[in-house]
Amino acid sequence: TSRAADTHSTDPLDILQQVFGYTAFRGQQGAIVQQVTQGGDALVLMPTGGGKSLCYQVPAIARHRAGHGVTLVVSPLIALMQDQVGALDELGVSAAFLNSTLDGDEARRIERDLLAGRLVLLYAAPERILTPRFLAMLDSLHERGLLGLLAIDEAHCVSQWGHDFREEYLGLSELHERYPTVPRIALTATADDHTRADIIERLALAEAQLFIASFDRPNIRYTIVEKADAKKQLLRFLADEHEGDAGVVYCQSRKKVEDTAAWLKSEGISALPYHAGMESEARRVNQDRFLREEGIVMVATVAFGMGIDKPDVRFVAHLDLPKNIEGYYQETGRAGRDGLPADAWMAYGLADVVNQRRMIDDGEAGEDFKRLQRAKLDALLALAEAHDCRRVRLLAYFGEHSEPCGNCDNCLHPPETWDATEAARKLLSCIYRCHQASGFGFGAGHLIDVLRGKRTDKVVQRHHDTLSTFGIGADIAETQWRSVLRQLIALGHVQSEGEYNTLSLTDSARAVLKGEITVTLRVPSEAPKGRSRRSSG
Numbered sequence: 155t156s157r158a159a160d161t162h163s164t165d166p167l168d169i170l171q172q173v174f175g176y177t178a179f180r181g182q183q184g185a186i187v188q189q190v191t192q193g194g195d196a197l198v199l200m201p202t203g204g205g206k207s208l209c210y211q212v213p214a215i216a217r218h219r220a221g222h223g224v225t226l227v228v229s230p231l232i233a234l235m236q237d238q239v240g241a242l243d244e245l246g247v248s249a250a251f252l253n254s255t256l257d258g259d260e261a262r263r264i265e266r267d268l269l270a271g272r273l274v275l276l277y278a279a280p281e282r283i284l285t286p287r288f289l290a291m292l293d294s295l296h297e298r299g300l301l302g303l304l305a306i307d308e309a310h311c312v313s314q315w316g317h318d319f320r321e322e323y324l325g326l327s328e329l330h331e332r333y334p335t336v337p338r339i340a341l342t343a344t345a346d347d348h349t350r351a352d353i354i355e356r357l358a359l360a361e362a363q364l365f366i367a368s369f370d371r372p373n374i375r376y377t378i379v380e381k382a383d384a385k386k387q388l389l390r391f392l393a394d395e396h397e398g399d400a401g402v403v404y405c406q407s408r409k410k411v412e413d414t415a416a417w418l419k420s421e422g423i424s425a426l427p428y429h430a431g432m433e434s435e436a437r438r439v440n441q442d443r444f445l446r447e448e449g450i451v452m453v454a455t456v457a458f459g460m461g462i463d464k465p466d467v468r469f470v471a472h473l474d475l476p477k478n479i480e481g482y483y484q485e486t487g488r489a490g491r492d493g494l495p496a497d498a499w500m501a502y503g504l505a506d507v508v509n510q511r512r513m514i515d516d517g518e519a520g521e522d523f524k525r526l527q528r529a530k531l532d533a534l535l536a537l538a539e540a541h542d543c544r545r546v547r548l549l550a551y552f553g554e555h556s557e558p559c560g561n562c563d564n565c566l567h568p569p570e571t572w573d574a575t576e577a578a579r580k581l582l583s584c585i586y587r588c589h590q591a592s593g594f595g596f597g598a599g600h601l602i603d604v605l606r607g608k609r610t611d612k613v614v615q616r617h618h619d620t621l622s623t624f625g626i627g628a629d630i631a632e633t634q635w636r637s638v639l640r641q642l643i644a645l646g647h648v649q650s651e652g653e654y655n656t657l658s659l660t661d662s663a664r665a666v667l668k669g670e671i672t673v674t675l676r677v678p679s680e681a682p683k684g685r686s687r688r689s690s691g
């Protein structure tokens with residue numbers, strides 16, 4: 155076509171087709187590209203895999219062709235810069251990065267190209283950009299009208315509330331003060347209101363046009379199971395649904411990563427470990443194998459994943475609870491970037507809840523921050539304990555309304571529920587009575603012993619066998635009591651505190667005790683006494 159012949163076109167669609175070889179923009183890409191190419195500001199919230207890079211790469215080319223010079227891309231990750239520059243190189247786009255991996259000669263060559271206006275895109279980390287030397291180069295470009303666009307990738311790094319906060323991002327507002335007429339585009343895959351407000355405020359983007367893509371990843375099937383024997387459950391999941399597939403298994407600790415990887419290997423699965431405590435060379439080798447070989451299962455801490463672009467990851471499994479829904483969403487979002495069916499699978503249990511709570515309590519953070527972390531954890535627990543569509547809840551968290559998806563465990567196999575009001579009241583009054591009798595709180599094990607009428611040494615010593623709640627829960631198995639307790643914690647009626655994970659009642663527990671609230675819980679799916687509901691499908 156005539157399109158292919160014209161290598162000077164500044165039309166975004168021409169550029170998309172000629173340079174990138176794609177036929178059409180996806181979703182809001184077209185509108186974003188238009189806004190930025192014309193010189194407007196944009197804030198883009200788009201999930202991982204949504205196609206954020208093109209949102210600034212196409213305008214960069216268009217603006218360079220139109221004589222506006224270079225696009226400066228602020229990026230926090232060296233690996234990501236290298237990948238992007240490599241890919242642009244192959245497409246014949248003049249791009250480079252400046253970071254600590256370059257030697258002096260290479261850096262000087264790139265600086266010469268930059269100042270001569272030859273570069274279309276320059277990637278750099280914020281700490282480098284804010285050096286006097288670098289700013290002097292930008293001044294020189296700007297004076298000559300050759301600073302065409304500022305793109306700020308991973309813009310959520312500017313938010314102190316987020317998990318990726320980077321101090322240096324705060325300095326980026328200086329760029330706008332120095333070059334107020336240069337258009338800006340900020341991009342992130344983190345979508346909660348808090349972070350968004352922070353980005354707008356700290357990067358002075360109040361005037362920018364906001365583009366919020368849907369965060370739905372329809373090809374990902376969400377499944378959350380109750381932990382019974384997590385390793386065996388994982389193995390069954392892998393054997394039944396993902397034989398020979400590439401995937402990631404997230405664990406919380408380095409030790410658990412090592413143990414799980416070794417164990418999976420002994421079960422005949424090509425598993426490799428990855429965590430920040432490993433030698434960097436060993437980490438690199440494992441990462442390379444994951445990217446290049448087929449069917450590798452990476453067992454990793456959250457240190458693994460950011461900036462890793464492997465389209466055919468068929469599953470992401472969690473053996474431990476993430477910190478919050480943003481983390482869960484980001485980690486599970488690494489599955490199925492190619493758009494083909496993929497699984498997000500998680501096993502979670504009472505110990506996870508207790509652990510996460512304790513990590514927050516023991517943290518160094520201030521009270522406000524801890525309160526926010528607890529609220530975020532609660533939202534994740536509510537997702538884990540939900541008996542209705544997981545996707546509806548997940549998207550609702552990001553402010554999106556949706557209908558039941560038909561592609562999550564709860565939609566596919568609606569869980570059995572039971573009226574647990576009576577059981578909940580027994581458990582709550584047991585917590586109350588034991589505390590009242592002894593003057594301090596107790597943990598799950600002891601309380602369940604009292605409920606079930608077990609005369610353990612501790613029960614006898616504390617005279618808890620004389621309480622009115624002793625033995626009132628003998629009809630319910632211990633595993634089911636644990637499930638009830640976990641759900642009551644998730645619902646916010648019970649809280650677990652302190653070094654010994656002692657349990658206490660919250661304000662809402664009173665309403666349950668008074669019979670003002672009924673409690674509907676899911677039947678534990680893996681409890682030995684319950685019948686198994688998990689069918690194939």
Ligand code: ADP
Nearest residue numbers: 176178179180200201202203204205206207208
């Ligand atoms: P993000 O940065 O949002 O995670 P990327 O920019 O890495 O996403 O894009 C994800 C994948 O989608 C890449 O392989 C990219 O080439 C592809 N992609 C993006 N936009 C389009 C498009 N308009 N047409 C076809 N493929 C696209």
Ligand code: ZN
Nearest residue numbers: 543559562565
């Ligand atoms: Zn659903």
